[in-house]
Amino acid sequence: MPFKVLKNIALLSGAALALSGAAAADPDDNKLIIDGEEIATDAAAPEGSPFDRLYSGWRFRTSETQDLQADDFENPGFAAITLGEELWDTVEGSEGKSCASCHGDVSEGMKGVRANMPKWSEAAGKPQTLENHINTCRTDRMGADAWKWESEEMLAMTALVGLQSRGMPTSVQTDGPMQEWWEKGKDLYYTRVGQLDMACANCHEANFGKMIRADHLSQGQINGFPVYRLKWGGLGSIHRRFKGCMENVRAEPFKRGSDEFIALELYVASRGEGLSVETPSVRN
Structure with a gap:
């Protein structure tokens, strides 16, 4: 049998064994409290949810990782917040404006914004993510260049904007x-892809809590993005995580900002209805 075929069989078998043989672990009972405020890391499952109860990915992490997120001085994602604050007040583009020119103080102008993303845009005729909205402001209102999806500037700004909704329930x-986009996202979530023939649901619904690659699978909630992953050594967007998951199952990933990933983001966000925004969260 050709080596490539044997390798693919080994990959398929290894993935199946990793999940079927792994011991399940319930989410811990720890409370996420930041500056005296408790952040909801569990919530009643919304109607139609496949879960009995929703749990943030924070509840499946090691105590050391949890501690990093619980202290803003220790949270490595806060280096980006500092940059985001500088960018918020920076005048750019042909219109001579900054973010603050239109939105004022970020703590007031951006409060609650992250909790409702993605959001429908009449102008675009489709849902827009936080990244889309930021670039629309830059190009249409400031006359500035759009930022790349995973650029340092975009991650800093999405982290800053997200922080203003921390503790608020996602909805x-x-x-x-x-609805059409939500249904498209749901279809993508349950569609098996790649050499490993796996869907999002195979890990984050059927096997959450099990150990795989020295880490516990979570329910795949996205209420903490952009997230600082210790594995990455920096912040990453929701779409970067989607892309990484597709690559892990040996599938050809969609592009960041694609209609497919926007639809998937909408559907996954709806699965976490009621969990608090945690931005910027810390994960393994």
């Missing part, structure tokens, strides 16, 4: 013009 629109 996205799924009816009206969003």
